[in-house]
Each structure stands twice: as C-alpha cells, then as structure tokens.
Amino acid sequence: MPVRRTVGGVLLIFGLRSKDRIIGSRLGRCEVCGAAAAQTLVRRTTKFSLFFVPLFPVRAARYFVTCTNCGRVRNAAADEMVAA
Numbered sequence: 001m002p003v004r005r006t007v008g009g010v011l012l013i014f015g016l017r018s019k020d021r022i023i024g025s026r027l028g029r030c031e032v033c034g035a036a037a038a039q040t041l042v043r044r045t046t047k048f049s050l051f052f053v054p055l056f057p058v059r060a061a062r063y064f065v066t067c068t069n070c071g072r073v074r075n076a077a078a079d080e081m082v083a084a
C-alpha cells in the first residue's frame with residue numbers, strides 16, 4: 001500500500017512493491033501431496049518505489065516453489081533454482 005506524504009509542500013507517494021517472476025519449472029515430487037508434478041520456481045523481489053516507480057531492492061530476493069498439483073507454496077533455497 002503506497003504512502004502519501006507531503007514534505008515541504010511536495011506530495012510524495014512511496015512504498016514497497018513486491019514482484020514475482022517465474023523462473024521456470026521442473027518435474028519433482030511434492031513433499032506435501034506426494035505427487036510427481038511440475039514444481040514452479042518463483043523469485044520474489046521487493047523494491048522501494050517512489051511515484052510507483054520501483055527504484056532499488058530493500059531486501060534479498062526470496063524464492064518459492066509452487067506445486068502445480070496441490071498449489072502448496074513453500075520457501076526454497078536459491079540453489080534449488082538451478083534447473084534440473
């Protein structure tokens with residue numbers, strides 16, 4: 001949610017924006033449902049934005065794996081992102 005603030009008569013709109021980017025997918029066994037299904041690899045970056053323009057990252061990228069069978073999302077280590 002962007003923040004609106006007036007500083008010295010100038011309106012500033014700023015906030016944090018998260019963006020998910022699908023890196024790829026691979027076949028793997030889901031540890032939740034146990035099915036051998038495609039696991040989608042997602043990289044999420046959070047950036048500080050000013051006037052809705054993302055400027056710079058505020059934290060390290062985070063990685064997620066989503067199971068296409070059950071939809072379960074779990075955290076993934078960055079080294080899991082290497083395509084099998």
Ligand SMILES: [Zn+2]
Pocket residue numbers: 030031032033034035067068069070071072
């Ligand atoms: Zn699953």
